[in-house]
Amino acid sequence: MANNNQQEQRVPGFACPQCGRFIATSITELLSATYLQCPFCHLQLHIDRRQSSKALNALAKVEAARLNVEKKSKFNR
Numbered sequence: 705m706a707n708n709n710q711q712e713q714r715v716p717g718f719a720c721p722q723c724g725r726f727i728a729t730s731i732t733e734l735l736s737a738t739y740l741q742c743p744f745c746h747l748q749l750h751i752d753r754r755q756s757s758k759a760l761n762a763l764a765k766v767e768a769a770r771l772n773v774e775k776k777s778k779f780n781r
């Protein structure tokens with residue numbers, strides 16, 4: 705049951721709080737941008753770094769691990 709959403713989790717993003725549509729983003733963008741804009745309703749979502757620093761730190765670790773894997777697979781070629 706917990707793995708039902710595996711495919712969706714491959715694309716990082718979240719549902720827009722205004723229109724409810726899926727906003728695809730990248731972890732890098734989440735970490736570097738000060739706000740994101742919904743491509744459907746153009747709602748601007750400001751990223752509160754102090755409030756979400758825990759979540760952002762966790763994301764940064766995941767992203768670092770992912771980049772490490774990509775580097776290694778490149779070296780193996």
Ligand SMILES: [Zn+2]
Binds near residue numbers: 742745746
């Ligand atoms: Zn929206």
